[in-house]
Amino acid sequence: MGSAIARRLVENRARVVTYLEGRSASTVERAKAAGMEPVGLDAIAASRLILSIVPPAEAVAVAKQVAAELRRRGSKTTFMDCNAISPKTMGEVAAIFGSDCGVVLDGSIIGGPPKPGQKGPKLYVSGDAANDSGVLVEHGLQVRRIDGAIGAASALKMCYAGINKGVTGLGTAMLLAAIRSGADAALKRELQESLPDLDAKFVHGIPDMYPKAYRWVAEMEEISEFLGEDDPAALIFKGMAGLYRKMARDREEGGLLADQLGKLNSGS
Template identity: 40%
Template sequence: MTTKISSVGLLSPGDMGHSVGKVLVHNGMPVHTCLAGRSERSAQLASAAGLTVNASFEELVQQVDLFLSIVPPARATGVAQQIADAVKTTGTTLIYLDCNAISPETTREVGRIVEASGVTFIDGGIIGAPPKVDGAVPRIYVSGPDADQATILNNHGLDVRPIGDVIGHASGVKMCYAALTKGLTALGTELMVAAEAMGLTGSLREEFELSQSAMLEHLEKSVPGMPPKAYRWVGEMEEIAKTFDDVGLTPKMLLGAADMYTLVGQTPLANETPETRTRGKTLQDVVEILNEALPKGK
């Protein structure tokens, strides 16, 4: 059964979430959120995006037809339970599109949680940078028996792409893709810090400029943008590791990436936000700060 979608709910209005909401609002789709337990930064981003703020999850689910979950991986099941409980309490129903960077198995767990309350579930995975109004937008891959219902968002500025009726396929694409992009950023960060610790940064950079100039350019762009997001990427690397383990591959490479992002999260770089950054704005600055954070005397 096709559900008429005339309003969207969204959690949470962080970097990606508020950008998705802003594009939808700009293109005529009302977007609601709830800021209970959220930071002042989230409130500011929600306001900047033009989102309607509801006082509770119960109020939120009564106002929307489609709910988008865009939260750090560790919060995916918790948010699903909050929405499921609110739906049960209010006796309403909606479509739940999980857009989080979680493994197919975690996605199926989220689906079981929300479907138990009578909610229609769609698996989703976002690939690309946060969307810009009248600019580039990421792809939102969706899968599941009801995936086509999410394509209504294509009329409101987004790029939703169904890839079949199997729950877990959209999240699986996201996991494999992020293993390359964010996994490579972790590896590049680690090897550059190792070179710095050994006093070899200059020599390594000279060789990269000779034989790996494209990779060096990639690291110059990707590593400085990583620190404010590192705390979220720990959970994402763990979910990718779980994905690989579930199909019989080693999880160890991506668990190492999770360790790298954990280290970043323990440094002053973790206190920076995209809007107010003063440190870690170049590859070398990030490398020097992380080198200082290494245990000494080994």
């Protein structure tokens, strides 16, 4: 997502820099292909607007790294956390920056990475009273500012992802259970007949999920934390995290479950 967003900005005449220290060769390659310039942390801190687009489990560490550099330099900027983190974690990120590092914005991205000829995902932003995100609109991103302080955009992302990735998880779990029980052919036919929209979503969404399952584990845990212990639905997303952990492990171990699901969904 980060490199695709950067590419869209670069294509629209923005200068985009990135910090690649310790990142994998494929990440470095992707960043360069997108037109980003690899720079040191000091040049990141000197940027007009910093976007954090990383796996959710790393959002806090990235915020600490950037805030430390800003304090070392004694400079201020605007930092937008765009990650799928809970409002509470977003509050932690804001607290890391405090009031001496500039402005912190709550961003969240809904939709797939931008592709040529498409409008691309929406970047929702809350806490943006001064329209610091306006520069992103000028450089080709779809931005939707929403009412509410830090936390509102993160909450929106939690709720949307809970539905979107939760539905994919339900389909994965129940199709696998049907395969184990010998009810898979009957279930597939019944879905096609009475829930064709969901069947279509599973046919596309389940294979799309496999390579992302390892990332979705932390995202499901964030949703569970977001809902809170008092909400019985928090347990739903603890289960979803476990399911996606299972699918990530299946992929590492050769993809036996993925193959079974693939055969069922292709009708072979």
